[in-house]
Amino acid sequence: MWFSKKNRVDEVVKQLAHSPDFMCRRIECKGKAVSVLFLSNLINHAHLQQNVLAFIHEQEHISIEQLARCLPIGAVSICETEKEMASYIRDGWAGIYIEKEKRGLVVNIAEKVERSLEKAETESLVLGPKMSFTESIDTNIRILRQNITDQKLVTEKMTIGVRNPLDVRVVYIEDIADQTNVQTVKQRLTELQIDEVIDSSILAQLLDDHAYTIFPQYLLTELPDRLAYSLMKGRIGIFVDRSPTVIICPTTFFSFFETTEDVYLRWTMSTVLRAVRMLGIFASIFLSPLYVAVITYHYEVIPSALLLTIGESRSRVPFPPVIEALFLEFMIELLREAGARLPTKVGQTMGIVGGIVLGQAAVEAGFTSNVLIIIVALSALGSFTAPSYEMGATIRILRFPIILLAALWGLIGIFIGVSLLLIHLLKLTSLGRPYLSPMYPFRFADMKYALIRLPIKFYNERPKTNRPQNSRRFSWREAMKRKDLDE
Amino acid sequence: MKWFIVVMLLLSGCVSPRVLERQGIITATGFDKKGKMYEGGSVMLSFKKMGSSMSEVIEATNKTSKGFRQDLEAQTSHDLGSGQIRVVVYGKELAEKDGIFGLTDTLQRDANIGSLVYLAVGEPSAKQVIKSKKHEDTPDIGTYLYRLIEKNLRSESLLAATLHEFIHSYYDVGKDAVLPCLSVRDDKPIIEKVALFRGDKFVGTVRLDESFYIKMLSSEYNTGLKNMTVSREDVAPLLIKKKGKKVNIVINEIKTKRKIKLISQKPTPHFRVTVNMQTEILEISDKTKPIMKDNVHILERAIEKQMKKEIDQLLVKLKRYETDPIGFGQIYDHSVRKLQLTDKQWLQLYKDARIDVDVNVSILRTGTID
Structure with a gap:
């Protein structure tokens, strides 16, 4: 709809009337009425005064085309309809309308609220750049x-x-x-x-x-x-x-267990750290179910040196192992959730109260065995080693069905769980690409991107898993040459 | 399909749980002969809520070992679990008269019991071994016996003691089983001797220093320490004083390789055993001249001579017992074509078999002192 013959400004005003911060500044300039429309909360006022209002005052001859050409502002646009102009104004632009002209002009003087750049919090690193993205x-x-x-x-x-x-x-x-x-x-x-x-x-x-x-x-x-x-x-x-x-x-599944630090650290350290992380994750999923299965069904596999320790601490517990394990796992989850919801300072106290006092008291009261406390603490720690918060949460939840399976069928139950999990993982895709790559489909050359870390010179090819159009990064031969050797 | 599997698993029901602390865990069992019945005892571990845990020996008498188990069950509030049995001891009389295969067979068939359970012969009876109250720092006698046998196996003074090895030798033609023989001294079970078997029947014992040779001849030997007594004449050129009759030598870090060859079959089997031994001298009971490169051979020959003598004596003893723990029969069986050797045949051949032993000792070091 073209700007109507009636007062076109009023039409825009009507659209934004529900916003109390909407302002319509009318100025008289060379005998023409110029209206400047904006939402006062969204704009930079200094910008408005210096570059828009002052500029309009200085003009000898005034028209929309001339303003569009000469305004000292980066983003300007000419609007054909009132609706278009209103939507620009909602984004923090200022609309300019000159009496008896068919079109209006919008200029970008928006000032968006934005926090300053800060250090990454969920993916904190020791080495490497610390900056994180913001909301803008x-x-x-x-x-x-x-x-x-x-x-x-x-x-x-x-x-x-x-x-x-x-x-x-x-x-x-x-x-x-x-x-x-x-x-x-x-x-x-x-x-x-x-x-x-x-x-x-x-x-x-x-x-x-x-x-x-x-x-x-x-x-x-x-x-x-x-x-x-x-x-x-x-x-x-x-x-x-x-x-x-x-x-x-x-x-892929494995990229959830990588951090950029793996690349920044020397290869030996990163390989060990990746192994520690993988072990931690593995322990996190399987330690408590193993405890339940072994104590409930397979006491034969306990080494004789451990038999007495485990037996003595278990003999004080009135519940079956599965209830004991679920109870303690639930307690840890409760602590974690409470810690995450509380303000930081109170959260720390929570950790101490929960970790030390509750754990100790639970053992003293004969609710759980010492061995299980260690196991549950270990598996909780293991789940926190996952660099991705989402994957960490997934692993914590995965534990529960496997504990139940272990309580139902012992070690066989655990293996039923593992098999189902594996089948599920094999079927998963991400953007239509296999989730378990480079394990399945097996890509040996990509192992260095997933499970281990080699010295940098071996990374001369991009991972095949990503199907890069151009897989070559640098020449292997050049990288192997030593140029600083004087002979 | 998915639901079908889930439902099937759920309907198939659960295994009955055997929660650890509800089990009376048996760590050792002993069997003796009492007329036509088995008499025996089991060491049961029970966990205590406070203080250190206790073990207790429960006894029963029955015709079969499983019936014996049921009698035991009647005596305790726990479910008896045999999954942690570490040692099974058979009384000497039982082993000698009835043979122990019937009892080992049921161990083998029980899926809860691993095939690495140690077997042993108790002298004079298994009951005395099992009921001993002296078990050092271990919580119960079963664990003590387990560690005792394990340690001696590791230091290679024993040959074989596991259920698996026993059953293997039992079924194997031309090789007889050996087991450690536990005797009781001051109410404490110790290993003094090795029990020899023919089939599943106990036939006699040899001392631990004799079993060293059995071990040496039947497989490779890699650690351990051996005390040799050689006659003074043999090492005379090395000695400073000339008095006395015998000299004791302790050799250490023994490494041997043995080769047994069947040289001829007729009229009687003739074997040649070659043992190559590398060792070092740890102790000599007399003062000697410095042992150098050019006179070390005197010592080597003396040890060789003594060893050969002792091995010959041992072989005579084994033949007298009609048992073949070294496995000459196996070698005979392997070396002769188209032969289905039976135990009976071999026993006849073994009696008259000629076995020449050749020992080559080389002393690598004469001790680290200068």
Whole structure:
């Protein structure tokens, strides 16, 4: 609809009338009435006064075209309709309308609220860059561009959400990332029919291949260096406005157990750390079920040196092992949840009270055995070694069904659980790519990206799991040469 | 399909739980002969809520070992669990008259019992061994016996003691089983001798120093220490004083390789045993001249001579007992084509078999002192 012959400004005012911070400044300039419209909470007032109002006053001759040409502001746009102008004003732009002109002008003087850049909290590191993404997509893209100056970096803009549109950017390196993967991401984003998306974690769930699984299928990271690393290895990143985490896809099971620190540390240390982490995860899932199975069904396998210790501490406990284990696991979960919900200072006290006092008291009162306390504490610690918060939570929950299976059928039950889990993992995909790669399908060359870490010179090829268009990073032969040797 | 499997698993029911502290865990069992019945006792471990745990010996008499188990069950509030049995002791009389295969067979068939259970012969009776109250720092006599046998196996003064090895030798033609023989001294079970078997019947014992040779001849020997008494004449050039008759030598870090060859079958089997031994001298009871490269051979020859003598004596003893723990029969069986050797045949051949022993000792070090 064209700006009507009636007072067009009133039409815009009507659309924004429910906002008390909406302002309409009318100024008289060279005999023409100029209206400047804005939402006062969203704009930078200094900017408005110096670059808009003052500029308009200085003009000899005034028209929309002339203003659009001369205003000292980066982003200006000419609006044909009142509705369009109102939506710009809602984004923090200022609308300028000159009496008796058909079109209006909008200028960007928005000032967005944004927290300053801080250290990463959920993925904290000892070595390497500490900066984390923030809630503003513009800032995040800026950080990314500082990290990757590659000419082939593509940041494609898309909008999702019908009622509350959200700015989403798909980023990848054009000549590395697999085109099929890029197409899949874009197609899934365009086909998304939803009123609004609040956070990237929700978007990740909307893009899931398998909605019912317990395993997360996309990596969420708040570390720019991790994203840059993944992009350069052929993965795709999805930025979501208002969210400090970026989605990385496609993802494999093993990438949830990697941290960027693995790359920063020397290879020996990282290999050991990865092994420790894997062992921790394994122990976290299987230690308590093993305890239940062994104490309930298979006392034969207890070494004779341990028999008395375990037997004595068990003889004080009035419950069957499965109740004992579930009780203690529940207590640990309770402590963790309480600690996470409470303010930091109170949280620390909670940890001490829960860990020491409750544990000790439970043993004293004969509710649990000493051995189980150690086992449960170990498995809780193990689950916290998972660098990804989501995967850590998954592992903590996985324990419970396996404990129940162990209580029903002993070691056989545990193996039924393991088999079902394995079958499930084999079936999973992330963005249509196998989840368990490089284990299945087996890719030997990619093992160095998943389970172990080798010296840097062995990383001359990008992981095949990501199907990079261009897999070569550097020449192996050049890397093996020693140039500083004087002979 | 998914639900079918789940339902099937649920309907198949659960194994009956055997919760650890509800079990009366048996760590050792002993069997003796009492007329036509078995008499025996089991060491049961019971966990105490306060203080250190106790073990208790419960006894019963029955015709079969499983019937014996049922009699035991009647005597305790716990479920008796045999999954942690470590040692089974058979009384000497039982082993000598009835043989122990019937009893080992049921151990073998019980899936709860591992095949690495140690078997032993108790002298004079298994009951005395099991009821002993002296078990050092271990919580019960079963664990004590287990550690005792395990230690001696590791230090290679015993040959074999596990159920698996016993059953293996039992079924194997041309090789007889040996087991440790537990005797009681001051009410404390110790290992003094090794029991020899023919089939599943106890035939006699040899001392531990004799069993050293059995071990040496039947397999490779890798650690341990051996005391040799050689006659003075043999080592005379090395000695400073000339008085006395015998000299004691202790050799250590013994490494042997043995080779047994069947040289001829007729008229009687003729074997040649070659043992190559590397060792070092740990102790000599007399003062000697410095032992150098050019006179160490005197010592070596003396040890060889003494060893050969002792081995020959042992072989005579084994033949007298009609038992073949070294496994000459196996070698005979392997070396002769188209032969289905039976135990009976071998026993006839073994009596007259000629066995030449050749020992080569090389002393690598004469002790670390200079």
